[in-house]
Amino acid sequence: MAQNTRLFSSIPPLSILRSSEKCHHQSMATFSTFCPSNPVSLSRPSSIFHHRCSSRFLNRIRSMSGSSDVREHFGGSIGFLGLGIMGTPMAMNLCNAGFDVKFWNRTQGKSNQLTEMGIKYMSNPAELASTCDVTFAMLADPESAIEVACGINGVASGISAGKGYVDMSTVDVATSKLISEKIKENGGLFLEAPVSGSKKPAEDGQLIFLTAGDLSLYKTVSVLLDVMGKSKYFLGEVGNGASMKLIVNMIMGSMMASFSEGLLLSKKAGLDPDILIKVLSEGAISTPMFSMKGPSMVQSTYPTAFPLKHQQKDMRLALGLADTVSQPMPVAVAANELYKAAKAQGLSDHDFSAVIEALKSELATS
Ligand SMILES: NC(=O)C1=CN([C@@H]2O[C@H](COP(=O)(O)OP(=O)(O)OC[C@H]3O[C@@H](n4cnc5c(N)ncnc54)[C@H](OP(=O)(O)O)[C@@H]3O)[C@@H](O)[C@H]2O)C=CC1
Ligand SMILES: O=CCCC(=O)O
Structure with missing residues (x-):
């Protein structure tokens, strides 16, 4: 946890952390009042859990849209890589919820919508990762995910201790593990978070996140996943989300x-x-x-x-x-x-x- 000081210094105040922690602990025990419709088997390994986003919590976050309050829940800056069919509405939802978002896309011209919203374009993934607390990626396939994370001017060369990388692209286990290793070698934290749900759920903030990897990063970005999705699973070791x-x-x-x-x-x-x-x-x-x-x-x-x-x-x-x-x-x-x-x-x-x-x-x- 020590290496996460930087991330945690800018995130959930007690009230919100307790809400999600409550969901989390109770879901491991029986079921949660925060997630009332979500009974969870006692035999489930304790490293695996599911949070259904409480509509009360979501509404609260969403009603903060544009206000400075939202920054109390995650005060850091967010990078977003890969503005395709999915990445564009997901990044827009984060921006509309009041978070500080910057982005990079291979083809700059495709992301005019974001620049028009005032979201800043960074010149490459390394620069983005070095200037953001958490960087998300939504890339086409294993090849692009590796290139953007591990290639020249990739995320791994810009990331540093305490910063997080969340790869939401659909890739295979080996790719996710490779990226995780490269990010960790450079001091960063890694979470894989592929999503179920397509273009419309992405626009509506109704995706389902299948995450695995660094638990502290999962907790840090939970508030952001809740803006983009309706439900999230933490499945343990890197590779389980991809599988x-x-x-x-x-x-x-x-x-x-x-x-x-x-x-x-x-x-x-x-x-x-x-x-x-x-x-x-x-x-x-x-x-x-x-x-x-x-x-x-x-x-x-x-x-x-x-x-x-x-x-x-x-x-x-x-x-x-x-x-x-x-x-x-x-x-x-x-x-x-x-x-x-x-x-x-x-x-x-x-x-x-x-x-x-x-x-x-x-x-x-x-
Ligand atoms: N569409 C859907 O319904 C869903 C998709 N997914 C998964 O999410 C991921 C993204 O999907 P989607 O948004 O539909 O895909 P798109 O094809 O619309 O977007 C792909 C993104 O990857 C970028 N990209 C591709 N190759 C490279 C490369 N070599 N280097 C850098 N960037 C690259 C593209 O950049 P550029 O603009 O320059 O081409 C674009 O930003 C995929 O892994 C997909 O399987 C998951 C759930 C649902
Ligand atoms: O990966 C794409 C999934 C599409 C869907 O879940 O509807």
Whole structure:
């Protein structure tokens, strides 16, 4: 804890720390009055816990928007790296909540929205990390996450004792561990924090954080995660957050492939796919994903929330994870082939629901 003096000097006053600590301790014991709907198993390892953001707490933080009060809960400066579909609304939410945010993006021109809000652009990740107490990253893939963290003018070369780095990109375990080591070698603290939830939840501050790594940094940034999300898990050692995220996305990718097959089959069988979507929405396999994406899939339009290239990356990384524990993955392997075919058809930057187009092509040639 000693090395965290700098971070902790600028964070939660007792009242707020106790609120989140209360949630935390009680969740490990039974359930919390701060998280009333969140019973937690007693058999759960004590290094793993889940906080549902209390709406009372969130409303309080959000109602402080623009006031100086918010700085009492985290008085430090925040760096944000990677202003893509997800990073842009997440950084904007932090800024709108009154925090002091600076940013860097590889393509400076893509981040005009942020500069217009008065968020300062820094010339490279090292400069950003050296001038901020905590730096967040939301980057495309393992390659970009490593380059930005460990490359020339990367975060690791700018970070110093007591500063924190929170990587929210979806990457594999080895990448996250490598980045963690580099950050720690330079005195920094590391937390991986991939998110569940897409563009709209990012805009609405409704993401789910799957964190692991430095517990003190988790506590420090909790108030910031609560601005960007509705729920957060601390899963223990670095790599556990990455694994959890990949498993979730592997399931999602296979579900989307299966849903696509069903939509096409319903049409071939002379049924109305829109009625299939309605039937699904009323039964045991109802999922927001089918209701939200189904109607546009029927129209063959795929407005991008989660790019197909990222879904294929996550299928690939999840299969790599399965390899490390020698688990066969026949369903995910088949789904991955479809995403690869969709990429080969030039659909990388469309929403991942465009995977249905790869199936259409298969049907046309069969
Ligand atoms: N979209 C979604 O629904 C969700 C995405 N995710 C994950 O979050 C991460 C970001 O996703 P999303 O915002 O959709 O992705 P985008 O493709 O919209 O943005 C990717 C970001 O990474 C940057 N980047 C890419 N390559 C490099 C590089 N070599 N060096 C530096 N920066 C680079 C891009 O910079 P530039 O602007 O210069 O291209 C951009 O800022 C991914 O890991 C994704 O899997 C997680 C949950 C949901
Ligand atoms: O990684 C992307 C996840 C998309 C989602 O959870 O809806």
